[in-house]
Amino acid sequence: MKEEQTSYGSLEPTKLLIKNATIVNADNSFVADVLCKDGTIIEIGQNLNISHDEGDVIDATGLLLMPGGVDPHTHMELPFMGTVASDDFYTGTRAGLVGGTTTIIDFVIPAPGQDILEAHGQWMERAEKSASDYSFHVAITWWDDSVSEAMGVLAQDHGVNSFKHFMAYKNAIMADDEILVNSFRRASELGAICTVHAENGELVDTLQKQMLARGITGPEGHPMSRPPEVEGEAANRAIVIADMMNVPLYLVHTSCKQSLDAITRARASGQRVYGEVLAGHLLVDDSVYRNPDITFAAAHVMSPPFRPKEHQEHLWNALQSGNLQTTATDHCCFCEPQKMVGKDDFTKIPNGTAGIEDRMHVLWHHGVNTGRLTENEFVAITSANAAKIFNIYPQKGAIQVGADADMVIWDPSKKRTISKDTHHQNIDFNIFEGMEVEGINVITISNGEIVYRDGKVNAERGRGRHIARPLFSSDSRALQKSIEKNSVAKVDRKII
Ligand code: URQ
Ligand code: ZN
Ligand code: ZN
Numbered sequence: 001m002k003e004e005q006t007s008y009g010s011l012e013p014t015k016l017l018i019k020n021a022t023i024v025n026a027d028n029s030f031v032a033d034v035l036c037k038d039g040t041i042i043e044i045g046q047n048l049n050i051s052h053d054e055g056d057v058i059d060a061t062g063l064l065l066m067p068g069g070v071d072p073h074t075h076m077e078l079p080f081m082g083t084v085a086s087d088d089f090y091t092g093t094r095a096g097l098v099g100g101t102t103t104i105i106d107f108v109i110p111a112p113g114q115d116i117l118e119a120h121g122q123w124m125e126r127a128e129k130s131a132s133d134y135s136f137h138v139a140i141t142w143w144d145d146s147v148s149e150a151m152g153v154l155a156q157d158h159g160v161n162s163f164k165h166f167m168a169y170k171n172a173i174m175a176d177d178e179i180l181v182n183s184f185r186r187a188s189e190l191g192a193i194c195t196v197h198a199e200n201g202e203l204v205d206t207l208q209k210q211m212l213a214r215g216i217t218g219p220e221g222h223p224m225s226r227p228p229e230v231e232g233e234a235a236n237r238a239i240v241i242a243d244m245m246n247v248p249l250y251l252v253h254t255s256c257k258q259s260l261d262a263i264t265r266a267r268a269s270g271q272r273v274y275g276e277v278l279a280g281h282l283l284v285d286d287s288v289y290r291n292p293d294i295t296f297a298a299a300h301v302m303s304p305p306f307r308p309k310e311h312q313e314h315l316w317n318a319l320q321s322g323n324l325q326t327t328a329t330d331h332c333c334f335c336e337p338q339k340m341v342g343k344d345d346f347t348k349i350p351n352g353t354a355g356i357e358d359r360m361h362v363l364w365h366h367g368v369n370t371g372r373l374t375e376n377e378f379v380a381i382t383s384a385n386a387a388k389i390f391n392i393y394p395q396k397g398a399i400q401v402g403a404d405a406d407m408v409i410w411d412p413s414k415k416r417t418i419s420k421d422t423h424h425q426n427i428d429f430n431i432f433e434g435m436e437v438e439g440i441n442v443i444t445i446s447n448g449e450i451v452y453r454d455g456k457v458n459a460e461r462g463r464g465r466h467i468a469r470p471l472f473s474s475d476s477r478a479l480q481k482s483i484e485k486n487s488v489a490k491v492d493r494k495i496i
Contacts, residue, residue, distance in 0.1 A: 014037060014038055014054065014055055015035065015036065015037050015050050015054045015055030015056075016035075016036040016037075016055050016056050016057075016058070016405065016445065016448050016449075016450070017033060017034070017035050017036075017048060017049070017050045017055065017056070017057045017058070018033065018034045018035075018036075018057075018058045018060050018065060018407075018409070018445075019033050019048075019057060019058065019059050019060060019061070020033065020059065020060055020061040021033070021034060021060035021061075021063060021064070021065035021409070022060075022062075022063070022064050022065065023044070023064075023065045023066075023399050024064050024065065024066045024375045024376060024378075024379055024410075025066075025067065025376065025379055025384070025398055025399055025400070026067075026376055026377075026379045026380040026383075026384035026385070026397070026398070027376065028376065029375065029376060032044050032045060032046060033045060033046060033047065033048035034048075034065060034399060034407075035048050035050070036405035036445075036448040037055075037448070038448065039404060039405050039447035039448035039449070040402065040403070040404060040405055040448065041399065041400065041401055041402065041403050041404075041405050042401060043401065044399070044400070044401060056450065058409065058443065058450075060409050063409050063410060063411055063442070064375065064409070064410040064411075064412065065399060065407055065408070065409055065410070066375075066378075066379050066383070066399070066407065066408050066410055067379055067383040067384060067387075067396070067397050067398055067399055067403075067406065067407060067408075068100065068101065068102025068103065068383065068396075068406035068407055068408055068444065068445070068446065069096070069099070069100045069101035069102060069103075069359065069360050069382045069383050069408070070101070070102075070103045070104075070105070070382070070383045070384075070386040070387050070392075070396055070397055071096065071101045071103070071104045071105070071328050071329055071331070071356055071359065071386075072104075072105045072252075072276065072326055072328050072386040072389075072390060073105065073107075073252050073253065073276060073278070073328035073329065073330045073331075074092065074096075074104045074105070074106045074107075074328075074329060074330070074331040074332070074356060075106060075107060075330070075331065075332035075352065076088055076089040076092040076093070076104075076106055076126070076127070076130075076331070077089060077092075077126055078107075078109070078332055078352075080332070080350055080351070080352070081172075081348070081349075081350040081351065082341070082348075082350070083334065083338045083341070083350050085332050085333050085334060085350075085352060086333045086334060086335050086338070086426050086427055087331065087333040087354065087356075087425055087426045087427060088126070088129065088426070089106075089126055089127045089128075089129050089130045089134070089464075090129040090130060090131055090461045090462075091424070091425075091426040092104075092331060092333075092356060092425070092426070093130045093131040093132040093134065093356075093459075093464055094131040094132075094424060094457060094459050095356055095357040095423065095424040095425040095426075096131075096132055096331075096356040096357065097131055097132050097444050097446060097451050097452050097457060097459050098357050098424045098444070098452050098457050099356060099357035099358055099359060099360055099361060099441070100360040100361075100408040100410075100440075100441040100444055101132070101356055101359065101360065102132050102133065102396075102406035102407075102408075102444065102445075102446045103132060103133045103134065103135070103387075103392075103396050103406065103467065104130075104132065104133075104134050104135070104331075104356070105134070105135045105136065105137060105162075105386070105390060106123070106127065106134055106135070106136055106137075107123075107136065107137050107138075107139055107164055108120050108122075108123040108136050108137070108138045108139060109139040109141065109164075109166075109173060110138075110139065110141055110142075111141070111173075112141050112142040112172075112173065113142055114141075115146070115150070116138065116140075116146075116147055116150035116151070116154070117150050117153060117154070119138075120136070120138060120154060120158065120160075123136060124136070124466065127464070127466065128462055129461050129462050130462070130463075130464030131451070131459035131460070131461065131462075131463060131464055132446055132451075132459065132463075132464045133396075133404070133406070133446070133447070133464050133465050133466075133467050134464055134465075134466060134467065135159070135390070135392070135466065135467040135468070135469055136160060137160070137162045137163065137164045137195060138151075138154055138160050138162075138163055138164065139163070139164040139165065139166060139173065140163050140164070140165055140175060140179060140183040141166070141173040141174075141175060141179075142179065143178065143179045143182050143183065147182075147183075148182070148186045151163060151183070151186050151187065151190060151192075152186075152190060155190045155191075155192050155471055156190075156471075158468065159466070159467070159468020159469050159470070160192070160469065161191075161192045161193060161390065161391055161469040161470060161471050161472065162192060162193045162194070162195055162250070162390055162469070163183060163187050163192055163193075163194055163195070164194075164195045164196070164197070164252075165179065165180055165183060165194065165195070165196045165197070165238070166196075166197045166201075167180070167196055167197060167198055167199055167200065167201055167234045167237075167238065168197055168199035168200075168201040168204055168226075168234075168303060169197075169201055170201040170202060170204070170205040171205070174201040177237075177241070180196075180238065180241050181241055181244075181245065184241055184242055184245035184247045185245045185247075187245075187247050188245050188246050188247035190471060191471040191472045192247075192471055192472070193247070193248045193249070193250055193389070193390070193472065194238075194242060194247050194248070194249050194250070195249070195250040195251070195252055196234070196235075196238040196249065196250075196251055196252065197252055197253070197303075198231055198234035198235040198237075198238050198251050198252075198254075198259055199226055199230050199231050199234050199303060199304055200230045200231075200233050200234045200237075203226075203230045203233070204225055204226050204230060207224070207225040207226065207227075207230070208221070208225040208347045210225075211224055211225050211346075212345065212347070216346075217344055217345050217346060218294060218297065218346060219289050219294060219297035219298045219300070219301055219342075219346050219349065220289045220290055220297065220346075221346045221347075222289060222301050222305055222346045222349070223286050223289050223305035223306070223307075225346075225347075226303060226304060226305055228255075228256035228257065228258045228259075228304075228307060228311070229258055231255060231256055231258055231259045231304050232256065232257075232258025232259050232261070232262060233258075234259075235251055235254070235258070235259035235262040235263065236259075236262040238251065239251075239262055239263070239266045239271065239273055242271070242273070243266070243271050248272035248273070248274070248472070249266075249271075249272065249273050249274070250273075250274045250275070250276065250389060251263060251273070251274070251275045251276065252276050252328070252330070253276060253277070253278050253281065253304060253328070253330050254275040254276060254277050254281075254315070254318075254324060255277070255278070255281040255304040255305070255306075255307050255311065255315075256304070256307050256311045256314075257310075257311055257314045259275075260275065260314055260315065260318050260323065260324070263275040263318075263323060263324070264318070264323045267323060274325050274326070274389050274496075275318070275323065275324040275325060275326075276324065276325070276326045276327070276328050277315050277318070277319065277324050277326075277327055277328075278327070278328055278329060278330050278355065279327055279328075279329060279355050279358065279359040279362050279363055280302070280306065280329070280330075280353055280355055280431050281304075281306065281307065281311075281312070281315060282312055282315055282316060282319075282327075282362075282363075282366065283312070283362060283366060283432065283435075284300065284306045284431050284432075285306055285307065285308060285309040285312065286305060286306050286307055286308050286309075287309075288300040288306055288431075289301075289305070289306070294343060295336050295339070295340065298336075298339040298340065298342065298343070298346075298349050299336070299339055299353070299429040299431070300353060300431060301339065301342070301346065301349040301350075301351055301352075302330065302332070302351050302352050302353045303351045316367075316372055319367070319372070319373065319377075319381055320372055320373065320377070322496075324381075325380075325381070325385040325386075325389065325496055326381060326385050326386040326389065327359060327363055327381045327382055328359070328386075329354070329355030329356050329359050330352070330353070330355070331354055331355050331356040331425075332351070332352030332353065332354075333352060333353075333354045333425060333426060333427035334350040334352050334427070335427055335428045335429070336428055336429070338350055353429075353431050354423075354425045354427045354429070354430065354431070355431065355432075356425065357423050357424055357425050358418050358423070358430070358432050358435075358437075359382070360382050360408070360440075360441070361416060361418070361437045361439070361440050362418075362432055362435065362437060363378065363381070363382060364378060364410075364412075364437070364439040364440070365435075365437035365438055365439055367381075368412075368439065369438060369439060379397075383396070383397045384397035384398060385397075385496055388496055389496070390469055391469050391470050391471075391472060392467055392469050395467070396467070404447060405445055405446075405447060405448035406445065406446055406447065407444075407445045408441035408443065408444050408445070409441060409442055409443035409444075409445075410439065410440070410441050410442070411439070411440065411441075411442045412438070412439045413438065413439075414438070414439065414440050414442060415436060415437065415438045415440075416436070416437055416440050417434065417435070417436045417437075418430055418432040418433065418434065418435045418436075418437065419433055419434065420433060424457065442454060446459065446463075447463075447465070449463070451463075
């Protein structure tokens with residue numbers, strides 16, 4: 001990870017004025033000035049002015065001003081498969097700010113049998129060091145009445161409106177059908193949304209054993225033990241259970257046509273189903289697992305695995321058509337020594353790859369520069385849609401009066417070559433190594449503070465805030481409590 005000097009200009013102006021920017025929101029683009037005060041956008045108009053002792057003025061003529069990225073899927077310092085992810089809440093969110101992401105939604109993952117509220121407290125403590133704003137999904141990894149009770153407390157008192165379910169990882173954090181049905185029903189009662197990691201964990205377990213029995217112990221065995229059909233089956237099962245339990249469903253890291261088809265079918269029938277795709281699955285294919293360098297192949301072990309190239313076009317088409325709504329990174333870093341624990345048995349390679357610093361850059365280059373996406377659709381899939389689905393819009397995901405002053409000043413002509421040698425992520429590998437991209441943020445503004453400018457990041461450890469997320473519930477008591485706590489403007493209930 002590259003060390004940075006950390007000094008330039010005044011860091012904490014109470015006001016910040018951005019002049020003559022081309023403002024790009026998910027729904028429109030226009031040229032205006034944007035005035036921020038104490039971390040909130042207070043005015044958008046023409047010929048706005050402040051005196052220099054009131055704060056900083058940035059001339060954004062010829063540049064774009066977009067909402068800061070929202071990454072709805074990260075795992076900072078996750079204890080997993082006998083080790084701990086190497087990017088923590090400070091280093092990982094700092095890298096995110098460099099790449100234009102100003103809010104993450106991470107995961108509380110209780111061990112099976114662990115008190116859910118205790119686990120939530122542990123993660124909240126870990127996240128106190130964050131450099132950007134953060135929020136949490138909470139994973140349901142076991143079930144009894146106390147879990148049901150805890151879900152209510154988290155939803156009504158701690159701003160948790162989304163509950164995660166890992167359908168993979170048998171003998172660890174896997175949620176079987178009994179857990180899925182009970183948790184989905186409880187989430188529906190509360191007015192929360194359910195999310196799933198959709199892979200059939202039973203099938204993965206059996207296929208892994210078959211690979212090892214055939215002497216396939218290297219990373220090439222990883223994709224062979226979790227083919228697209230294994231994801232498609234779980235996606236469809238989760239969708240049917242959500243339909244029966246009447247709860248909205250969000251499928252994380254949709255990686256293949258099989259699960260995408262299940263999502264498309266459900267959405268066409270009017271079911272409230274949403275899909276996420278990782279920047280990695282859009283651009284990296286399964287040839288990486290056949291690389292003769294085992295450390296290179298192992299560095300790409302994540303689940304679902306990178307797929308045969310033909311799946312990528314389906315995923316891009318789904319972003320264009322609106323059948324997938326968000327992009328994320330599943331940022332979960334493990335360095336070479338950690339990955340090499342599994343050099344003789346791929347099932348022991350900790351699953352996960354990085355991406356938080358590169359997501360917006362690679363999506364602009366391969367999405368907007370190629371004509372697949374408009375600049376407005378880029379904002380939708382990197383920020384606004386995730387904010388809407390997880391109910392923090394327009395606080396996040398929009399440049400409008402009353403929203404948080406989380407923004408990126410974007411230079412469509414500026415180039416960058418992605419490399420582990422220059423990235424800020426605390427990992428010794430980059431799945432986009434060597435990729436040259438055109439169109440990056442030259443400034444990142446987080447809560448009205450310039451935290452990244454012209455290559456220098458200055459984001460104080462612990463400056464990030466926890467973002468509570470109101471329920472979608474018709475239960476007005478819970479809704480009122482969570483809105484008061486979160487003091488967020490009443491949000492548009494229609495999601496997307
Ligand atoms: O499954 C996940 O999302 C976590 C455990 C990160 N690892 C991964 O391979 N995706
Ligand atoms: Zn997952
Ligand atoms: Zn994940």
